[in-house]
Amino acid sequence: MTTQTETETILQAxxxxxxxxxxxxxxxxxxxSDVAFGVWGVVVxxxxxxxxxxxxxxxxxxxxxxxxxxxFGFDAFSTILLKPAIQSxxxxxxxxxxxxxxxATVLGTLAGIAMARHPGKWVWWFLGLLLxxxxxxxxxxxxxxxxxxxxxxxxxxxxxxxxxxVRLSVGSSLFATAVVSYIVRAxxxxxxxNLEEASADLYAKPFTTFRRVTLALAMPAVLAGFLLxxxxxxxxxxxxAFVQVSGTTxxxxxxxxxLRSGLRPEIAAVSTIMLVLTLxxxxxxxxxxxxxxxxxxxxARTMTGG
Amino acid sequence: xxxxxxxxxxxxxxxxxxxxFFVAPVAMVVWFSxxxxxxxxxxxxxxxxxxxxxxxxxxxxxxxxxxxxxxxxVIGTVLCFAIGAPVAYWMAFKVKPQRRGILIALVLVPFWTxxxxxxxxxxxxxxxxxxxxxxxxxxxxxxxxxDLLYTRTAVIIGVVYNYLPLMVLPLFVAFDRVGPxxxxxxxxxxxxxxxTFLRVTLPLSQPxxxxxxxxVFIPLMGDYITATVLGGAKGNMVGQLVASxxxxxxxxxxxxxxxxxxxxxxxxxxxxxxxxxxxxxxxFRSRNxxxxxxxxxxxxxxxxxxxxxxxxx
Numbered sequence: 001m002t003t004q005t006e007t008e009t010i011l012q013a014x015x016x017x018x019x020x021x022x023x024x025x026x027x028x029x030x031x032x033s034d035v036a037f038g039v040w041g042v043v044v045x046x047x048x049x050x051x052x053x054x055x056x057x058x059x060x061x062x063x064x065x066x067x068x069x070x071x072f073g074f075d076a077f078s079t080i081l082l083k084p085a086i087q088s089x090x091x092x093x094x095x096x097x098x099x100x101x102x103x104a105t106v107l108g109t110l111a112g113i114a115m116a117r118h119p120g121k122w123v124w125w126f127l128g129l130l131l132x133x134x135x136x137x138x139x140x141x142x143x144x145x146x147x148x149x150x151x152x153x154x155x156x157x158x159x160x161x162x163x164x165x166v167r168l169s170v171g172s173s174l175f176a177t178a179v180v181s182y183i184v185r186a187x188x189x190x191x192x193x194n195l196e197e198a199s200a201d202l203y204a205k206p207f208t209t210f211r212r213v214t215l216a217l218a219m220p221a222v223l224a225g226f227l228l229x230x231x232x233x234x235x236x237x238x239x240x241a242f243v244q245v246s247g248t249t250x251x252x253x254x255x256x257x258x259l260r261s262g263l264r265p266e267i268a269a270v271s272t273i274m275l276v277l278t279l280x281x282x283x284x285x286x287x288x289x290x291x292x293x294x295x296x297x298x299x300a301r302t303m304t305g306g
Numbered sequence: 307x308x309x310x311x312x313x314x315x316x317x318x319x320x321x322x323x324x325x326x327f328f329v330a331p332v333a334m335v336v337w338f339s340x341x342x343x344x345x346x347x348x349x350x351x352x353x354x355x356x357x358x359x360x361x362x363x364x365x366x367x368x369x370x371x372x373x374x375x376x377x378x379x380v381i382g383t384v385l386c387f388a389i390g391a392p393v394a395y396w397m398a399f400k401v402k403p404q405r406r407g408i409l410i411a412l413v414l415v416p417f418w419t420x421x422x423x424x425x426x427x428x429x430x431x432x433x434x435x436x437x438x439x440x441x442x443x444x445x446x447x448x449x450x451x452x453d454l455l456y457t458r459t460a461v462i463i464g465v466v467y468n469y470l471p472l473m474v475l476p477l478f479v480a481f482d483r484v485g486p487x488x489x490x491x492x493x494x495x496x497x498x499x500x501x502t503f504l505r506v507t508l509p510l511s512q513p514x515x516x517x518x519x520x521x522v523f524i525p526l527m528g529d530y531i532t533a534t535v536l537g538g539a540k541g542n543m544v545g546q547l548v549a550s551x552x553x554x555x556x557x558x559x560x561x562x563x564x565x566x567x568x569x570x571x572x573x574x575x576x577x578x579x580x581x582x583x584x585x586x587x588x589x590f591r592s593r594n595x596x597x598x599x600x601x602x603x604x605x606x607x608x609x610x611x612x613x614x615x616x617x618x619x
Contacts (some may be wrong), residue, residue, distance in 0.1 A: 033499075037396040044393045045409075048416045048470065058430055066426075067433045081487065091603050101324070105324025109319035118313030126317060133328055135530020137572070139545040140565045143552050144331035147338065147350075177320060235420050236546070238378060242552070255422050259535060263426060271423040278419060286411065 003089075033089070047135075052275065057267035066263040076265035086266060087256035096165055096240075096250060097233035104229040107173075109222050114215055115181070118189035130178040142242035145171050149243055164248025171243045172284035173232035179223035179232065187221035188214070219257025220288055226286045231278060338390040339562035347494065350558035359563035368547060368564070375544045376571060378458075379527040382465040386522045387515075389466065394477035397558050399486070410478070421468050425535045428464050430535070456538035462538040465529070469522040476521060480514020481507065520576065527572050543566045 063070025153161035199209040237252035403577035432455040439452035492502040530545030551561030
């Protein structure tokens with residue numbers, strides 16, 4: 001990355017030296033398109049943040065309805081404390097997201113390590129399955145899981161699948177498992193297996209090598225994957241709306257039902273609190289990856305699973 | 307050899323989990339789609355198998371919804387690309403490398419905010435009694451209140467907004483991978499800006515473009531929340547139909563058939579799109595044979611370390 005930008009600067013410097021007359025004209029033309037790109041970029045960034053800023057501002061709306069601004073106040077934040085349904089919804093979401101993230105991280109890390117270090121024909125089949133999981137629309141997942149959970153829980157009598165928390169955790173863990181597998185694989189494929197071989201040559205047992213070398217190498221990706229899986233599961237709306245059991249309503253489903261009965265500022269207030277928490281989580285991911293020496297581009301690459 | 311098969315066993319838990327909670331349930335839905343709804347209280351029965359539910363699902367009542375979904379999906383994806391590609395290009399080539407990290411974070415933040423809440427944010431913005439409406443009336447752009455909420459335009463705005471980060475990030479990674487060296491070389495060899503973009507940057511970033519388009523198009527086709535929040539009655543999507551068949555009508559057979567059809571429509575659209583792109587690129591390919599000869603070259607250098615890795619393990 002850095003070497004390439006250095007090449008660019010060197011090349012630019014050379015071209016400027018070689019053709020002093022051509023340089024200013026070229027620079028002037030370039031700056032015109034640069035300005036256009038820059039303006040467009042900034043406008044789109046503002047577009048991306050507009051509704052989030054609006055939600056944060058409206059969480060200080062002291063009126064009864066979210067949409068109509070009444071006045072500034074912290075009423076919405078204090079009503080959260082008075083509404084057990086909201087607290088319970090957020091708690092259910094956090095618990096299930098945590099369980100789903102743990103499941104996805106364990107399964108995805110093992111699978112990612114297996115794909116990167118023990119390649120073979122099976123990897124293509126497994127990647128195919130992961131691809132299928134990630135491209136299936138959420139609504140198909142949702143309608144498939146609902147009868148399946150009913151089948152497991154009632155027809156087969158495995159009562160654990162009648163539990164709301166279990167259903168929600170399983171539902172959120174699928175896509176997250178695929179994401180963690182991609183990330184861990186991408187991380188390890190980019191790193192040589194020399195260290196593992198050295199460890200084996202030094203008479204470390206396979207499990208010790210796995211724990212102290214492979215897992216250590218994969219750790220930044222594992223942590224990033226965990227936090228991503230957690231946020232993804234927290235965001236899970238459609239699947240959750242289907243598999244939820246009354247009594248364990250997760251936060252997005254609560255918001256969805258509030259849409260029908262009228263939006264109140266508390267929803268914006270909870271969202272503001274959760275936004276702050278998400279920002280902290282994201283900052284942690286970036287920090288962990290940065291510690292591991294990844295550049296910003298690599299972080300983006302990791303987060304998009306490429 | 308033994309250690310290899312033992313190592314591959316690490317993936318067994320993930321295999322089992324995904325087979326149990328993804329492949330089996332989806333297979334069950336496909337099975338349901340050939341059944342029927344027995345009486346008022348039953349949700350599904352499979353003793354008589356037929357394609358009748360599929361015929362029912364494409365009946366005029368539901369066909370309009372499929373059309374609407376496809377329309378929103380295609381327009382939404384095209385707009386995401388048109389808006390997102392220049393941003394990704396700007397981030398990859400125009401911005402100083404030190405600033406890229408913060409820009410990536412900025413694109414990511416909305417990406418990881420609950421998408422339902424973001425959509426509600428748009429509802430607040432577009433509401434006829436909202437601040438944008440009064441602002442536009444105040445400066446005299448509009449005579450009456452803003453009439454956007456619960457229209458198709460509002461659905462498109464919401465959809466483009468919700469899926470834009472999914473387009474920008476893969477495109478950025480793809481453009482960034484091209485790197486400045488080849489582009490500089492192209493310019494040194496006399497190609498103009500447009501020529502460099504069309505014949506170097508675009509072909510090399512093709513995988514990222516495909517990834518971005520698929521990442522936007524597929525979830526968009528299945529999404530019905532955005533349409534429900536911003537489109538009201540006009541935001542009818544297939545996802546909404548499927549959901550109502552399962553949740554209110556209790557006709558699982560018809561709902562399953564619709565879900566399977568939705569997946570088929572998605573796959574067919576992607577297939578048709580791929581054929582169109584392939585045909586459209588045909589004249590370019592034959593003309594640019596020399597240029598395209600370079601593409602497998604770079605692919606080879608990319609793949610070489612991976613291949614070496616496979617040998618060593």
